[in-house]
Amino acid sequence: MPGWTHKTDETVQHMSDFVLPLPKHETAVAVHGAAVHEHAPASSLSRNRVGLWWFILSECFLFLAFISARYYLLGLERPAELNQALGLGLSLLLLVSSLTAYRAELGAQHGDRRRLLRNTATTILLGLVFLMGVGYEWSEALVHFPPSEAFGTVFFSLTGLHAFHVLSGVVLLALVYWNARRGRYDSGSIWGVEASVKYWHFVDVAWVFIYPTLYLVR
Amino acid sequence: MKELQSRLRLGWFVFVALVVLTVAEYYVVTTSPPGAITIAMLLVFQFADAGLIIWYFMHVSQLWRAHDAPQQRTT
Numbered sequence: 001m002p003g004w005t006h007k008t009d010e011t012v013q014h015m016s017d018f019v020l021p022l023p024k025h026e027t028a029v030a031v032h033g034a035a036v037h038e039h040a041p042a043s044s045l046s047r048n049r050v051g052l053w054w055f056i057l058s059e060c061f062l063f064l065a066f067i068s069a070r071y072y073l074l075g076l077e078r079p080a081e082l083n084q085a086l087g088l089g090l091s092l093l094l095l096v097s098s099l100t101a102y103r104a105e106l107g108a109q110h111g112d113r114r115r116l117l118r119n120t121a122t123t124i125l126l127g128l129v130f131l132m133g134v135g136y137e138w139s140e141a142l143v144h145f146p147p148s149e150a151f152g153t154v155f156f157s158l159t160g161l162h163a164f165h166v167l168s169g170v171v172l173l174a175l176v177y178w179n180a181r182r183g184r185y186d187s188g189s190i191w192g193v194e195a196s197v198k199y200w201h202f203v204d205v206a207w208v209f210i211y212p213t214l215y216l217v218r
Numbered sequence: 219m220k221e222l223q224s225r226l227r228l229g230w231f232v233f234v235a236l237v238v239l240t241v242a243e244y245y246v247v248t249t250s251p252p253g254a255i256t257i258a259m260l261l262v263f264q265f266a267d268a269g270l271i272i273w274y275f276m277h278v279s280q281l282w283r284a285h286d287a288p289q290q291r292t293t
Contacts (some may be wrong), residue, residue: 049280076252088244092237099233102275103226110222201276208267212260216247 045191052195056202059165063206066161067213070154078218079151081144083137087215090133091207097126098204101173101197108185108193116185116193120177123200127170134163158210165203172196232274239267
């Protein structure tokens with residue numbers, strides 16, 4: 001960009017903070033062009049992370065729209081027929097899966113392929129059990145609050161949206177498992193693991209808000 | 219190896235805290251009368267849960283401390 005190099009470091013720092021809140025060392029790389037090649041991998045990783053967080057933030061707005069629809073349509077009402085034990089069980093299941101996902105990422109970071117594989121497989125399994133639990137909950141819910149009613153609409157939309165995210169997470173983790181088995185992460189580049197695990201944790205965070213919204217609030 | 223062990227332990231601590239918060243959330247709602255205080259407590263539990271996951275499991279601080287969590291293997 002013409003004139004770019006004539007700007008002071010301070011001005012460039014201010015501009016980049018406004019456009020995209022990159023870490024300070026990134027801005028330094030952008031300003032001092034000579035350092036670009038030297039720091040390229042770290043720079044790319046930071047951009048990946050910022051991009052992923054923007055994506056997660058956009059997903060938050062999607063879930064917020066559905067959660068706010070619940071309160072708009074029903075206020076603080078809650079049907080008594082909800083399976084409370086199942087709701088709590090599903091929450092605990094996702095918390096365990098977050099722990100195993102965390103341990104899988106640690107395994108990748110420390111070059112422990114067995115730990116990575118074992119914990120990724122467990123996380124996938126827990127995700128599938130969660131989906132089966134949601135399926136069972138749906139079969140019960142169809143009897144008590146059909147989708148044509150207000151609570152049914154909210155319940156099936158929110159749990160369906162979330163279940164779809166769980167399914168996407170399971171697919172991503174299955175890819176991680178496949179790649180790990182082939183030694184793809186042995187070279188040290190583990191962005192694929194990190195991104196998939198972060199996405200999985202986001203699915204858990206979404207459920208942290210969905211669970212009380214559907215099962216507990218009254 | 220020492221670092222790995224301490225991070226594994228941290229994972230367990232966070233997990234136990236999350237389980238305690240979730241069960242406490244359930245207990246409070248099922249035993250307290252409906253009202254503003256119960257809703258406020260629910261919100262506290264939700265945000266505490268989410269905060270723990272975002273801070274310790276999702277490493278949100280990497281966004282402003284990029285050098286802390288390397289993409290490369292540490293051992």
